[in-house]
Amino acid sequence: MKITELKGYMAILAVLLSLFTIYQFIEHQLFYDQLKTDSIAAWGEITARLAEQHPENEAEIMKVLTSHSSDSSKYQEKGREIFRQYGLYEDLETELFPLLNNHIFGHNQSIFWGLIGFGLMLFGATYMQSKMIFNKIRQLASAAKKIIDGDYSVVINENKEGDxxxxxxxxxxxxxxxxxxxxxxxxxxxxxxxxxxxxxxxxxxxxxxxxxxxxxxxxxxxxxxxxxxxxxxxxxxxxxxxxxxxxxxxxxxxxARAISFDKEPANLVETIEEVLERLTSMISDHHMSIDWDVPEEVVVVHDKMWMQEALLNLLKNAIEHSKPGGKIMIQVKDTPIYTELVIQDFGEGIEAEELPHIFDRFYKASGSKKHDSVGIGLALAKAIIEAHQALIKVESEKYAYTKFTVTFIKF
Structure with missing residues (x-):
């Protein structure tokens, strides 16, 4: 599970917990050191007084203080009896032991303020982490509202890794x-x-x-x-x-991409021949001749039915804008990178300023002699060819020729 934000927050908690643990250790060590110092001072005073009155018992007193006395249990019980005579018992409140009580009170205060400090740091870390996350969420919400309103210029950047x-x-x-x-x-x-x-x-x-x-x-x-x-x-x-x-x-x-083209490797020459067969009557009526310069087989990935529709429009355009008895040249060039199909007529041609518009829908060249044309055939041919990820371009010279070049890329 890779949640960078959670890992960062857990790392902060680990650091804070480590700091609190170190603080507690230092505080306990100071408490023990101070208790030891005060105990030495108190017992030192008692030892000095006893040694002053009975110098011969100094060694025995030190044995008791250092737990080296052999009969310490007997004297411990006698000591308790003496304390009881003065009203000192083990179950008395610590307030009745001023020295010990001061140490415990100071130690408890240190622990309390340490907990308060740790809690504040924990709260601050949680607040900052939550504030950072919710600020980014608010930014996303604000950006989403702008997008709904049509403003797409908003930019949301997040340089850190994570969710x-x-x-x-x-x-x-x-x-x-x-x-x-x-x-x-x-x-x-x-x-x-x-x-x-x-x-x-x-x-x-x-x-x-x-x-x-x-x-x-x-x-x-x-x-x-x-x-x-x-x-x-x-x-x-x-x-x-x-x-x-x-x-x-x-x-x-x-x-609308509502047509699923059935593209498969097929002989482009056969596709062209079938189109010419459909146009046999039209070619005969116009007394046209076809200059056929193609190899026997050129395999190109295409939808045969739809490509015939495109080529039919290109060839009909060539026939309709040629003079009776004219010629149409068809060439196919095959290379390892592309296959190029050229359809060229030598009819009325197209003005240079009109060339960029001939594939526009309903466009008719101003000098066209075909008055019943609606200007949709070339637009359809271009749409089909480009749907095959192929390219089509046109070259023309007025009263000389018009050449359409279709290029099928092989990669």
């Missing part, structure tokens, strides 16, 4: 976690507000179009052929909204 230091460290960790959580909540709130605003803006146009077409179809005099055309236009607008909503839901799930 209070552990509590302070846990408190700092809790403060950082709460601050991070509150910051994440604020960012999510801002993001949600921006997303709702963007969704509202993106859905406003197709919904308005559908509403107008529905009003026109309510006109009974409208020819059947025109009604069919309006219904087809409505179907296009509904498809656009469906794609928008689906992509937004995917991005929201990725941002």
């Amino acid at each position: 209070l230091a552990k509590l302070a460290a846990s408190f700092r960790s809790m403060k950082d976690i709460i601050r991070k959580s509150m910051q994440d909540l604020l960012e999510e709130k801002q993001f949600l507000g921006q997303m709702l605003q963007d969704i509202s803006h993106q859905l406003k146009t197709p919904l308005s179009t559908i509403s107008i077409y529905n009003e026109m179809m309510l006109n009974e005099n409208l020819p059947r052929q025109q009604q069919v055309r309006l219904l087809q236009n409505n179907d296009v607008q509904i498809s656009r909204m469906n794609v928008l909503i689906q992509n937004l839901l995917k991005i929201a799930k990725i941002d």
Whole structure:
């Protein structure tokens, strides 16, 4: 059990107890020395008086005083009889023995004041130790109140080892976690507000179009052929909204970490080939050619389904912004440190000032010829790629090329 505060307090108690023990030992020694001095003085006076009257008994008197007399018991009993004649008994109060009484009284006073001093020191040590602990607890309580009020600048430091230091460290960790959580909540709130605003803006146009077409179809005099055309236009607008909503839901799930990616080592070349098969019709309609420069197998840890979703958006973007009959180049470079995938088209390109924004949601380049785009595909592709701990960057030159580079780190 490692409780530094308790160990410190026990050490203080041990020191105080040791000091009190030493004090008691010294006090008892002084008492005995003083009693011995006074006894020598009293018996010396008696011996001197007796020796003065009977010099021949001096040696015998010294034998009695030093307990060397052979018949001391007989004389001890006679001495008691003499004392009784003067009213001196063993059970008399010590007050009737002035010399002894003074010694005992002084000794008892020393013991009493020693106990008082020891008690005061013990009380002081306990008070200071408790005050220190409760002051730190009050500091933690005050800091907790400030954190509840939104003030994360509070600092609790505890340089000594022990449970209070552990509590302070846990408190700092809790403060950082709460601050991070509150910051994440604020960012999510801002993001949600921006997303709702963007969704509202993106859905406003197709919904308005559908509403107008529905009003026109309510006109009974409208020819059947025109009604069919309006219904087809409505179907296009509904498809656009469906794609928008689906992509937004995917991005929201990725941002909220609500998707568990099934990452495993798989051949990235096969993943790209399957995406190209899904885009066969689109490639054919635009009369595009694919410049395919990749090895037969490149193993990368990824979720095949979601990576196909990201690459599908990148390739669709390349096709849609290329001239009919153009070319798209796909390259894969594999090294011991990373795998690099390059998708490059030679179409309309992107202005330099617009490059930092092309992965923003709902962003559309000012010179884009694709008017029905909602600007969500590249944002989704970036979210999926970064969820694989990979990197994506874009290079472009207006009316020359656009190159997307995806880098998968192997460590």
